[in-house]
Amino acid sequence: MKQHKRVFLDFAYAAVILVTAFALNLVLLQWFRIPSVTPMIFVLGVFLIAWRTQGYFWGIASSLVSVMAVNYAFTYPYWAFNLIRPECLSSAVVMLMVSIMTSAMTTQIKRQEQMKAEAEKERMRGNLLRAVSHDLRTPLTSIYGACSAMLENYDALPRQTHIKLLSDVCADAQWLVRMVENLLSVTRVDTSTVRLSKNDTVLEELIDAVLVKFRKHYPDREVHVEIPEEFVSIPMDAMLISQVLMNLLENAVFHAKGMKNLWLRVEVRGLWAYFYVEDDGCG
Incomplete structure (x- = not known):
């Protein structure tokens, strides 16, 4: 379900960017007669799509769509595909190469940043687990000491002492339960399941x-x-x-x-x- 939702969101984002680039170029061509910026606007759109979406598909697909849009609406003869004329074909090939390279480089940089973020997250998680490890040892030692004292001196210890030792064991066990729950929360820190109870x-x-x-x-x-x-x-x-x-x-x-x-x-x-x-x- 999440995968389908992600695909839909990527498609919608790519469509919005491409439509926006197309409309912006129409305005610039109609009002300011600046056809030279048309390829750059579409390349910028490809960059934004590759940066926002997952994988290489949407960036490469938007590159192909951008080339076809430029050839159809912004290259003479207007509102017609023309890949036969050498200048049209060469322009389309150059723009396609630039768009695909931009998409690939953007996706690669994004993946490298994600890998660095994941590595840093794992390092911080490991440091946190090492930092709290003594919190697990301390109550365990206390529980072991109390149980050993009761076993070795069961008959010699008064009832109140037994109750006191058992109360300490119960308190330390509750502390351990809370600690384990916190450690489990740390393992889920990269999800949306962790909630603070304020x-x-x-x-x-x-x-x-x-x-x-x-x-x-x-x-x-x-x-x-x-x-x-x-x-x-x-x-x-x-x-x-x-x-x-x-x-x-x-x-x-x-x-x-x-x-x-x-x-x-x-x-x-x-x-x-x-x-x-x-x-x-x-x-």
Whole structure:
């Protein structure tokens, strides 16, 4: 269905461009008597068609149509095909060669740009997956530690401790589920299936949730928080923003050598909220 729609759109676009070029040449010939620009206008139309449509077909087809249109309406004798006269035939051949070369070069350049864009997209996707890989290891380690503690000390641990460990396992499992869903979204980033779920989120609650998760994994690291004193509610995908902030904080822990202070700041300017993660380490 999509393929048929694409073919129809390419046909419609090519037809509109060719009709526009034909009409423009008629106006120029009727009012300004400038026949010399006729081939150039059609070549420009071929360029636009090749740039906008897919593949080589529409560019080459529009080249043939342009040559026939010039020969029929803009070459003496007007409103008649004449490919017998040497000058008409040579003009048609030269214009056809120029049009086809323009179409082929335009399509090739467009494909090269698309290949570069795809390669850059894959590189960014790989970097993103590597950047969040530790987000998967951390909760798995926590789950393994909690389960091992319960198995090895089942009878010795009090009931409240069992409940606390199971609650931690449940929370980490939910975090993993959300992480996997995000990674699946990344694999679909080149489609229209990814949707942000924006809801009004209280800034203070978001920051508290991030700090609770961070302190659970890094209890020895203190985070200095600076947020507006007034009540702030921001439309956002809270889960994704929370993950981003956790990634930034963890990156500081892992890569900021010699870090002694870690700050999480939020500033509200007009309709925008700006989040900052800063440290005094090296890296």
